Amino acid sequence: MESQKPPNAEPAKRSSSIPNRLPMARRGLGRTGETIQLVTNHFKVSMHSNANTGAHFYQYNVSLAHEDGHPADAKDIGRKVMDKVHETYHTEMAGMSFAYDGEKSLFTIGSLPSKKLRFTVVLEDASSNRYKCTLNIDSPDDGSDRKRSRRPYHSKTFNVEISFAAKFPMDSIVRASYGQPSKHLQDAARVLDIILRQHAAKKGCLVVRQSFFDNLPRNFTPLGGGVLGCRGFNSSFRATQGGLFLNMDVSTTLVIQPDPVRDFLVSNQNVKDMYHIDWSKAKRMLKNLRVKTLHSNAEWKISGLSERTCRNQTFLMKQRNEGPDGDEVRSVEVTVYDYFVKHRKISLQYSGDFPCINVGRSKHPVYIPLELCTLVSLQRYTKPLSTQQRSSLVEKSRQKPQERMRALKSNKYDANPMLRSSGISISTQFTQVEGRILPTPSLKSGNGQDLSPRNGRWNFNNKELAQPTKIDPWLIASFSSRCNMKTLIQDLIKCAKMKGISMGYPAEIFTENPQYMRQPAPVRVDKMIGTMMSQFRRLPQFILCILPQKKNCDIYGPWKRQCLSGCGVPIQCIAPSTPVVNDQYLTNVLLKINAKLGGLNSLLTMGYCPSLHLISTIPTLILGMDVSHGSPGRPDVPSIAAVVSSRHWPSISQYRATVRTQSPKLEMIDSLFEPLPNSKDSGIIRGTLLDFYKTSAKRKPEHIIIFRDGVGESQFNQVLNIELEQIIEACKLLDEQWHPKFMVIIAQKNHHIRFFQNGSPSNVPPGTIVDNTICHPRNNDFYLCAHAGMIGTSRPTHYHVLLDELGFSADDLQQLVHSLCYVYQRSTTAVSLVAPVCYAHLAAAQVAQFIKFEDLPESSSGHAAAPVPQLPSFHEKVADTMFFC
Incomplete structure (x- = not known):
């Protein structure tokens, strides 16, 4: 295949100029298939006839800075500052409402009084690591509530600059509703997105990109480990063939369970009590989370943990003593425990033996006993989920089609005051679209027999596979004692024969030595491979591995690596949940084995x-x-x-x-x-x-x-x-x-597009395709539900x-x-x-x-990127197989 070149010729070089290909335009709509009427979670956007269609969206750049001139780039501060600007300078902004994205952009309908505006605002009681804690200010040793109430509010000054950036006409929305193209439609859609997200943020919702989540008990579902699944909504405005639509769908994110910090750590690390906590892991987990303190009802951001326990961690407390020359202020060293128990008269039941929560800075720490801190609600959980948590999330996030439709109807997205005041309305009705059900492909099994898929499914009952393989010799490696080995082998060979696969009795059966069962997974795998190679001199054609638990157990990865990279033997891992498995389970296993060994299970009829x-x-x-x-x-x-x-x-x-x-x-x-x-x-x-x-x-x-x-x-x-x-x-x-x-x-x-059969509890039929109305106004795209959705709502x-x-x-x-x-x-x-x-x-x-990779040490953001680890190469005997099947 390769052209003839001199032995030492330089390889062809990449073209220095990058081409500028653009996505192709739609050539036409499909016509094949039976027509089906559907509804979709798109809601029509329009402007009232009496609205000012000559108005413009104005875009402004927003710059926030602290009083000392340093940029205010904290993620949660922007909306607070701009809300204060709107409250304080409403007259200076000509009473104008605005949509702010929380970062650098602000939009208005109509222009502000000036192209550049500057404001100064003061936020009181803002929770920030920049502020001092009560432990560091003058405090009487008698813990007097009267004197403590005289403390000043913590406040911070911000400078705000708003400068004009661009404008574009609102009539792009009207033109879109009539199917007319507009170069500013995407800009208008972005503004509407920001308006909805801002409205959600003002109601106290957690906003995550295009999704927002309310703090209602019915929205939460426990996943274990101190983690909750939180159900909310995802919204995005989309320009389509049929105009501008709001695509609204149910969405789920992960949040921290708002428990006392003690309860969260015990649950998160799955330990029986606080004495078994891994505190280095706890420090990483808690960093940047927000807590509310029981003794002051103040909210703080965690910066870390104290190095010593609450009984031993000290700080300098200012103390005022009365003397002949007037009040004398001196600093005394006191432990955090003594300060709260003796000076603040707060009873601490268990904090003395554990680190304190640090809500200050590294050079100016502020310590609070652990039992006085409770995690604030609606904080995102961004750590990796365990296998059990992930399975629970998938199971509890599912919704049947009609249940999903009811949830979407409950969202009052059309009540947004800024949209209403601008004459923009959003329909509350699902959009009707016309779909088609494509003809079912024709399949062949062994001996040219027809397979007849129905509802996206077929079976091999009384049929052989299209191209069955011969398996000889093969071995079994068992890490499980739960499986009835004799019955499994007999049933597997019997099922293989019915499918046309020639499969004799395994040449050897290797069972793990019980003394290695508590060893790390790589050690267990090495011992098993060593035993197999010493007792079975030649390489088998195939190895069946029986895992001790679910397929994603610790043995799975090392076993795959040893066999595919080291030995060069195709393998199939199984983890039967019962001692005896049924024919359907065995058939599914054989389909994978046959494909890995070069066989074919079914074939498409090319004349289809x-x-x-x-x-x-x-x-x-x-x-x-x-x-x-x-x-x-x-x-x-x-x-x-x-x-x-x-x-x-x-x-x-x-x-x-x-x-x-x-x-x-x-x-x-x-x-x-x-x-x-x-x-x-x-x-x-x-x-x-x-x-x-x-x-x-x-x-x-x-x-x-x-x-x-x-x-x-x-x-x-x-x-x-x-x-x-x-x-x-x-x-x-x-x-x-x-x-x-x-x-x-x-x-x-x-994506978040879903299709429903109006009035039907079932998902759309397999083969349902939509290439009109809600598709791109220019580009060649379509939605296809090829499968039969049995659980939840089908996603095309x-x-x-x-x-x-x-x-x-x-x-x-x-x-x-x-x-x-x-x-x-x-x-x-x-x-x-x-x-x-x-x-x-x-x-x-x-x-x-x-x-x-998840077990590799976490890299520090302050260091250069570590080199990317390379994967081990496949053995030449399996490199070209369907090992992944």
Whole structure:
């Protein structure tokens, strides 16, 4: 496949000029399928006929500074300052209401009296580490409440500058309602977003980007570990084919349970009492959280913990003694415990043996006994969740379609006073849209038998797999004593025979030595591998691993790494919850095993739609690309990029995966093309192209279809002009005269659009597609629910076609995407996302277990970024298999 070059020739270099491709426009709407009437959680935005359509939105830049001139950049201070500006200088601002984003931008309807305004405001009782605590001011030793009441309020002065930045007409909203284009529509939508968020913030809601969460008991659900799931709403204004809409949906975030600090720490660390607390971990957990003190009802931000216990931690207290020359003020050293017990007359039951809460600064600490502090409500929890917490969150966040609709109707978003005063109204009715139910793809099983999917499902009852494999020899490695091994083996072999898989009795069964069960997972795995290699001299074709508990137990990652990277043996891990498992469980296990060993479970009938026929006659490579990131609480964990590629053309059911680490939170894949001198590795794409050539009768792909997951609209141009350009350069590296045609499609699951059948408790049928009304006014996009939603409310996948050099019609393209949701080899159901992207998710998630990135030490923000750890390479015997299946 590679063109002939001199042995020492320089590799092709990337083009120095980055192209400027733009997302393609819609070519037309699809027509195939049965029509279905739906409603969606979009609410029409319009302006009253008597509104001043000639008015403008005015944008102003906001600058906040402390009295000493230093910028006031604390996250929670901006809204407080601007609320004070509105209260104090209402006349100077001509009585104008404004929408403030909490940071640098302010919007008004109509102009302010001047292009530049300057104000000075004073906030009293503002909670900040910049302020002094009662422990550091004059305090009588008798704890007199009368004298303590004379303390001045803590206050801070802020300088505010508001300067004109831009203006744009409000009539863009009116034009949008009539389907007319407007270059300022996105700007208008942003202003409306800010107006809604500001209204929520003034009501005391927690605002998280586009979502807001109220402090009502019914919104909270416990997840364990001192963490609550908090249900609220997500809102965004969207410009669509049908005009401007408010997309409103239910949203969930994580918050700290507002308990006494003691109770929270015991629950968070899952210990029986305070004496078992890991205080270094507690310090990291509590930092920057807000607490309210029981003795003063004041609110503070935690900066840390004291180094010594409450009984031993001292500070200098000013004390006034009466003498012949008048009052004498001197400083005496006193412990925090004695101060509160003897001077403040506050009884402390348990704080003496534990650190104090520090609400001051490092050089000027202010200590409060732990039992006097209670966590404030509606504080976000940003640390990684445990497996149990994550499962609980998913389970408790689900809502059936009708339940979700009722929740959305309860939100009074149309009562916003600023919107009403400007003549803007938001409908309270769900928007009606017309959808279509695409024809169900045709599938084949073994011996050419037809599989007949119904409601997105099918089964292999009395049918063999399309291409079953022969498994010999194979081994069992068991870390579990709960499983009935004899019955499991008999039932697995019997089920395999029914599916056409030739599978004899395992050559050996290895059971973990009980003396190692309490050892760390890597040690347990090493001992098992050592025993297997010493007693079974040759490599087996396959190993079945029985885990002691759920699949994501500690053994899973080290076991995968040893087998896939070290030994080169395909493996399947199972964790039966009962001693005897049923046929459906065994069938699902065999589907995965067969795919990993090179077999095929089912095949698409290529004559099903014209686009599939085109793919089967013209060599076509299909890529699925995704980047997964570390958990929100660990921004230093490397991101993992995965690219899966189709092989054995004309098949579109078999794939291989390439996985690389890259810098944390980097969304663009930076290793698609890396022309390094004297290196066989020129990036991910070179390997995928060579594999396609090798497995496809030495044919180069003339068409390359790319499915990219995990990017937002702001990154579409980067996918088109950076990632695609790397792929083109990789093609040139192999053959400068080779110019394949490309199709680039973005697949998005992280959105808040939902569809409902009005009056029906069920989810929309599998194959439901919508490409009108609420779709982009120009770009080529559509929503597809390929799967049958059995739990909660189905979330459609939002597909954006950025580039199509293949010239597919709307119907052909939509049916191709629908078909690729039926080639997922792990199950007998249609999946919600095209299979290549699902495989990329799986590959990234499984390989991430090779190195427990979450266990790496946290990097300090003040130090240079640590080098990205590299993943171990796959053994050559499994590198090209569907190990991720």
